[in-house]
Amino acid sequence: MTNYDRFLSPVGRQLHESAIRRMGTVVARAKGDLVSFAPGYPDSTLFPWDELREITASLLTGADGSTLQYGPTRGYQPLLDALVGVLEARDIHVSADELIITSGSQQGIDLAARVLVSPGDVVLVELPTFTGGIAAFKNVQAELVGVKQQADGLDLDDLETVWQRERRADKTVKLLYIIPNFQNPTGMLLSLEKRHRLLEWAERRDILIVEDDPYGSLYFDDVASPAETRPLRADDVNGRVLYLSTFSKTLAPGFRVGWMAAPASLIERFDTAKQSTDLTSGILDQRIVYEAVRRGVVDRLAPRLRALYREKRDVMEQALRESLSDRLTWASPKGGFFVWATLPPGQTDTELLDRALEHGVVYVTGSAFFVDGSGHDTIRLSFSAPSPDRIIEGVSRLAAALSAVEMQHR
C-alpha cells in the first residue's frame, strides 16, 4: 500500500505550505557557506543566555512539581496576569479572561481560522502578507483575497472596493488579517489615521480584524516612535479586534510562547479548540518566560534589540546603496526585520533565487507573500539574524547574482 490519497480529507488534499518554512528547509539542507536573508529569525547573540540559565536553574529544583506537569489549556496563570500588565503598556486594557497563551502566535492564527472561518469564507489579507497567515487560513479552506498596500499601509479605498466586489459575488467576508507594525514582508507601518478609519470600517462592514503584532516593540527610533505603533486593539471599543503577539522576537522563538487577546466569549472557544490541538503550551517555557517578564529581562532587552536591528538595517541599506541602488528599489523600514525590495524590469524573484543560491545567498521570493499570483518583481531580505559582516557579504553576493541574471538575459 503506497497511495494514501483516498484517505485524505479535503484539508489534507489541499494543504498549503508556508513558503518561509520551505525556505528554512532549503537553507538547513544547503551545503557550504550560505548567507541567509530568508527566515525572519531574531539574532541569537542577544538572547539573554545568562539570565535564562539562572531562571531555569531556579525553576528546576523540584520544589514545585507543577513546573513540569500538565497545566491549564488557557495558560500559566501568573503569566496571564503578567500579560495584563504587558498589554497595559500598549494601552490595551483587558482582564486575564480575555487572554489565552498560544504555542507561538502561529497557533493564534490557526485557532482563529478554525473557530471562525468556514470553507469558502473570504478572508481579506494584505498584498503581500505573512506566509504563515496565508497557510493557516488556506488550511481551513478559506478564500484569501488581497488588498493593496500604500506607503502608509493598507489601501482603505481598495479595501472597500474589494469588500463590495466580494459581497456582490455573494461571498461571506468574515475577517481581515493584518500586521499593522513593520509588516511582514514589507516592513510598512500603518498610519495612525488609517488605524482609526480601519476600525470604523470594520464596524460599518461587520468584519472582525485579526491583528498580528510580533514586531511592534522593535521600532527604530530615528524614524518611528512608540506612539506610531499603537495597536488597533487599543482603540477597539466594539470588540472587533483579535490581538496576537509573541515573545519570539523580544525574547526567543524557541519557547513557542505567544498570546491572543480577544473577547472573553471567543477566548472560551479558542480554549476549547486548543484542548484538542495540544492540550497546553509548554509549561517550563511559560514559566521561564514569566520569570523573564517578572525580573525585567524582557523590558531591559527591548532597547538593545531596537538598537541592534536598527544598526543592521543601516548596514544592509548602506550595502544595498553601494552595490545595488541602480537596480533595486526599496522603502527604508522603520522597524522590524525586513527590507522589501523591487527588482529591475525583466528580473523575477524565482529566476534570481537560483542564481543567488549559486552565489551563496538566499532570500524569500516576494511572490510567496501574494495571494493573487503577483509579486514576482519583489524579494524579502531579512537583516535580523546575520552579523553586519555577513550582511555586507550577502549583499555583495546578491549583486553578483543579479549581474549573472543580467548577463544571461543579454
Add this chain to the structure above:
Amino acid sequence: MTNYDRFLSPVGRQLHESAIRRMGTVVARAKGDLVSFAPGYPDSTLFPWDELREITASLLTGADGSTLQYGPTRGYQPLLDALVGVLEARDIHVSADELIITSGSQQGIDLAARVLVSPGDVVLVELPTFTGGIAAFKNVQAELVGVKQQADGLDLDDLETVWQRERRADKTVKLLYIIPNFQNPTGMLLSLEKRHRLLEWAERRDILIVEDDPYGSLYFDDVASPAETRPLRADDVNGRVLYLSTFSKTLAPGFRVGWMAAPASLIERFDTAKQSTDLTSGILDQRIVYEAVRRGVVDRLAPRLRALYREKRDVMEQALRESLSDRLTWASPKGGFFVWATLPPGQTDTELLDRALEHGVVYVTGSAFFVDGSGHDTIRLSFSAPSPDRIIEGVSRLAAALSAVEMQHR
C-alpha cells in the same frame, strides 16, 4: 457587540470539550483539601530534576544560538535520529523520514484528524476511549462510532458488526483510533492474538489505525511482560498504522514532546499541516528531551516508574478492597495509571461526583469516555499522581461519598 455566534465556523459552533481538561479546571479552582483521582498526571516526585537542571544548564550557555531559535517543523534532527533507536527497542523499524515530533501526542491525534478525516466520516473508537481523542476527531466533524471492549481489549466481532452496519448506511469508515496498552480509561491490555487479527482486519476492510501508545513502557511486571505490549506498528507490514507516543508519561508532560511514526508520504502532509498550526514544537524542550534520551536518563527512569506506579496500584486496590469491595467492581490494571470501576446498581457517575466533591475527592465520570451516551455506571480513578497516603485518604472519602448517595436514595 456581544454576540459572536454569526462569526463562528461549523467547527467553532460545535467545539467539543475534553472532559478530562474540564475536570482539570474544576480541580484547579476547587478550594480546600481535595484528593484528585481525576487527570492522569504522572507523579512529579519522579521527574529527574537534578539531571534536567544539569542538562538545561549545559544547553543554555549561548555557545549554540539555535538552542532557542526557530527550528524545523519536522523536529530537532538528533531527537528524530534518537527516536529511531527508541522505536527499534519496541521492534518498530522506521527511518527518520517516517517520523515527526508533535507538541504532545495530542497534536499527533489532531494532525491525523485534520489531514485524514472529512466532515461526516466515521471514526471508530473503543467504548470507552480517551476524551482527548474524542475531542480531536469531533472537532473535525467526524462521526464517532464506538466498538465494545472485552477483558482482553477490543471486541473484534463487534468491530466487524459495526463496520458492516456503517457501510450499509453508506458511511465512509476511514480509521480506527485505539490505545492497545493499558488503555485510557479502562487500563486494559489488548491481547497479542487480537493484535494480529486486528491488523488483518484493517487490511481486509481498508482501514487505517491510529495507535496511541503513551503507557506501553509502564507495564506492571507482576502481571504483564514487555512482550505483551508489542505495538501494532511492529507487525504492520501494509502501512496501516500511524503510531503515536510521547515523553509525557516517561519523562515529564511539561515539555510537550510527543511523536508520530507513519508512512513517509503521510508524514510529509502532517509536516505541512503542522507548519500552519505552530510552526515547530518547543526547541529547548526537544533538546532537553534529546539529552535525557542520549544520557540514558529516560532508560534509567523506566524501571523506577514501573515500580512506583505498581506500588500505587496496589495501594489503591488494597484500599478499595477494604472499604468498597462490596460496592465497586473493577479489573486489576496490568499497567498504566487507571483503575476503571463499575458503580453499584442505581448509582450514577455524575450524581456521585457531586457528593465526592463535597467529601473532598474527585475522579472523572465514566460516561465522559463513551461516545454512545452510556457508561454512567462507571468512574475512572487515576492512582498515578497522589501519594500512597493520599490514595488511601481519597478512597476513604470516596467510600463516604458512596454511602451518602445510598443514604439519600433510601
